[in-house]
Amino acid sequence: MTRITSISLRRVLDSRGNPTVEADVLTASGGFGRAAAPSGASTGEYEAIELPPTEAIAAARRHAVPRLVDEVHAGNQREVDRALRGADGTENFSEIGANSAVAISMAAAKAGADVLGAPLYQHLGGAFRGDNFPTPLGNVIGGGEHAKEATNIQEFLAAPVGAPSVSEAVFANAKVHARASEILDERGVPAAKGDEGAWAPAVSDAEAFEIMDEAVSDVEDELGFEIRFGLDIAASEMFEDGVYHYGDETKTTDEQIDYVAEMVDEYDLVYVEDPLDENDYEGFAELTDRVGDRTLICGDDLFVTNVDRLQDGIDVGAANSILIKPNQIGTLTDAFDAVELASRNGMDAVISHRSGETEDTTIAHLAVATDAPFIKTGTVQGERTAKLNELIRIADDAV
Template sequence: MPSIEAAEIRKILDSRGDPTVEVDILAEGARGRAAAPSGASTSAHEARAFPEGGVDVAIARFHEDVEPRIIGLELTSQKEVDRLLQQIDGTPDFSRIGGNVAVAVSLAVAKAAADSLHLPLYRYVGGAFAHRLPHPMGNVIGGGRHAIGGTTIQEFMAVSRGPTVAASVFANARVHRVVRDLLRDRQPSGPLGRGDEGAWVAAIGDEDALVILAEACRIVSHEVGFDVAPALDLAASEFFEGGKYRYRDRTLSPDGQIDFVADLADRYGLFSVEDPLDEEDFAGYARLTELVGKTCHVIGDDLFATNVERLHKGVEMHAANAILIKPNQIGTLSGAKAAVDLAHRHGYATVISHRSGETTDETIAHLAVAFGCLGRAHPDRGGARRGLGCRKRNGSARKGSSYPRTRT
């Protein structure tokens, strides 16, 4: 197996126009390239994207500390590479070299190894039995940290469950257009914009937005002949202040928030609720999961931060029944895979996700298949006219054209 001969890093821009990094790994004609995204709504427990001083400091530390120590390592020694990255950094949250540098190196090594074996990344990471295709989850109405002037709830999503990933991707895009039309019909003189991820942004109440989303899902489901369900990413830690959940039109106690979310899940048939409570409220997650977990996926993102220690606690307390997987939250491919494996052993569903500050890197579309994820959350998910989202969604659709969908 070839060894790493060269490692290159460069500063690039993410979809918000903020600087991030891209890494190339080269070995005997093989090449792997990975770019790291960044999030706007982040957990207190995830890896630091960059050290103090930002991208330029991170790049300097890559050249000083990372590059000379990974040269010569075998491409397929993924766990060794990832352990070395943690050793070089020496902090629990990659705050010295930056989680974005670490994850870009880690993923680029895996992609170079796949290239050297002439395999697609999903086959290299997932093996011969990587066959389960995720449900695309499309963001169509936005608010929170992703959209100033929008709803308090961060994302209103459509989850299409068609016979193929391609059919589901097109159905999600159709929901996006139907939501636009419904918003214009109901607010003909109101402004209509786009958030970080291409979702529609309107001056509308949270439940009013959910009513529109649910209607659009019903319309499209009837058109395409398969189920299209609404879902929410509340990002509740972002509006949890002073022990209360503070919406524009109401303030709820923790118990009131649990009852509110459970009621929405029941009345609107929600496929999933992501980050419905503050990231430290494991007990609240357990109660909500008990109330709705048989019919709705309760997804921990900020709660777990792709971290096996926090997921262990969730498993012990029966908090949530699904986990969001973001490789740059934990900093390495090995760390993300460990969280996936733990989740699956204990019956938790996994959903792999982008970040709101994305790049054109398609890696997570491959990892969704390699890891056997239930869902795949897309950036710029509804707005098919925007190049970044097209590249991501088309990457998922290409995986789906390789074999029939395994239905769940």
């Protein structure tokens, strides 16, 4: 029933105005799935390879489509993803591009769900999923690779951990985003927006901490449930010549660990992603040892959704959570394997968007299917609200 009968690939626009790969998958019984690849700006050194979309599409048509059409079943995700890996033949999808691979992998999952008449999260996660919902981590203030002349730290993320429902959490983040804008106005600081819709003011990191703290407290008081915040430091982007660069200032690794540990305690941070360089497993382990009992230390560029890198991290105690971005590794199967390895080792798996996105909503379903404690998918802006609104629909049983 779910035998794949056709795959179409095309270039569509992403949120930065760049082309990306979109895939349509059709099955023998009329099942249909469509998905598009996202794209990172602060990419990890060890991510699977994103090819220019025209090349990725041509290579996938030549190598992958013949191995999939009439050969595999969209309902059998491992079969689909094994065929994609076989067609590519490299470790990092450098032949067909992780962008083509992930678009086909996700479109096949949707086609499989369509045949079953089930929501994607149920197809991916089973009948026992859908009672728990991830807390959205909302990017409110940011800079780094996502905006020029703004904070050094890439993302300041609101985390409405006490929200009674996913819908109230989503609206709480939007209120924190709006309140941050008012505080910036009060301080006379103009702010454009970065790639993910976060405010990108020309303020120091110290001032951004203060603004975030105030915005979160104000909205917490107004709504009456706990809201905390977290960070994506994206430290690999700051690391050069053995030190971390904060504008004109630098920090050694020991100073960086002390700084992050101090911020965790001063601001009661609930989440810290990539506090250290992507090659510094030891530094991650030291920081996790110091503050991992009271916050999530999450590896994004560190693990790149890759089970081998995750296993290396588990072996030395680096981080207590992993960020899952399907396009970092190329298929849903690989992403699920990373989630499973993490959870078998007592680590949380946080599902994430990329800074370049489309209206695709797969990650909302993935977060529910994997019982993720958090999903990182922005706060406002159409390509971000697409996922947040889908979460609201999933909770409402309206997908």
